[in-house]
Amino acid sequence: DTAVSQTPKYLVTQMGNDKSIKCEQNLGHDTMYWYKQDSKKFLKIMFSYNNKELIINETVPNRFSPKSPDKAHLNLHINSLELGDSAVYFCASSRDTSGRSETQYFGPGTRLLVL
Amino acid sequence: QKEVEQNSGPLSVPEGAIASLNCTYSDRGSQSFFWYRQYSGKSPELIMFIYSNGDKEDGRFTAQLNKASQYVSLLIRDSQPSDSATYLCAVTATTDSWGKLQFGAGTQVVVTP
Numbered sequence: 516d517t518a519v520s521q522t523p524k525y526l527v528t529q530m531g532n533d534k535s536i537k538c539e540q541n542l543g544h545d546t547m548y549w550y551k552q553d554s555k556k557f558l559k560i561m562f563s564y565n566n567k568e569l570i571i572n573e574t575v576p577n578r579f580s581p582k583s584p585d586k587a588h589l590n591l592h593i594n595s596l597e598l599g600d601s602a603v604y605f606c607a608s609s610r611d612t613s614g615r616s617e618t619q620y621f622g623p624g625t626r627l628l629v630l
Numbered sequence: 631q632k633e634v635e636q637n638s639g640p641l642s643v644p645e646g647a648i649a650s651l652n653c654t655y656s657d658r659g660s661q662s663f664f665w666y667r668q669y670s671g672k673s674p675e676l677i678m679f680i681y682s683n684g685d686k687e688d689g690r691f692t693a694q695l696n697k698a699s700q701y702v703s704l705l706i707r708d709s710q711p712s713d714s715a716t717y718l719c720a721v722t723a724t725t726d727s728w729g730k731l732q733f734g735a736g737t738q739v740v741v742t743p
Contacts, residue, residue, distance in 0.1 A: 605673055
């Protein structure tokens, strides 16, 4: 199936650990995003890559580091996890960023719980 | 001041009625406006987008945009129980950041049979 996929779907870990979330899209899109949705359901952009180049880098702690090995993959590594990192992390992709109506397609989300 | 504001709800709508959702935004240079639907525990999915003033209809959904008032709305006609979800308004910023969506906190809609 063509889609945006993320692994893992659930991640439960202890404070201070380092973890990674992986995202892959087979839609042939050039742009990928990471969003964080907190407990109040507020969805906020973190990063965006266009053709492996970082184009959006919001005010995010530098414990969060995205990596895009190719335009179909965007991973998120989180160092020294904190309680406040508990959230749902969504990956998304769009064809590119040049059109004003570019639809972003979201992955299923990774539910991160830091204990 | 939040950049994109929505009433959190819940908005209770009888089945068959019209649900009216509102969204205001602060950046006057905003270019494109999106409505996403998010079912509980699921990812957001696009319902429709609008970028010109006026109305845009797609099936039972109508988006309305008024840039002068910095206001965008979504009407859901003939509401069905399957429309029960959280509706997220999203706005792209200025012309040099098309891809950067600013989301509102969402309005929860509950359609009652």
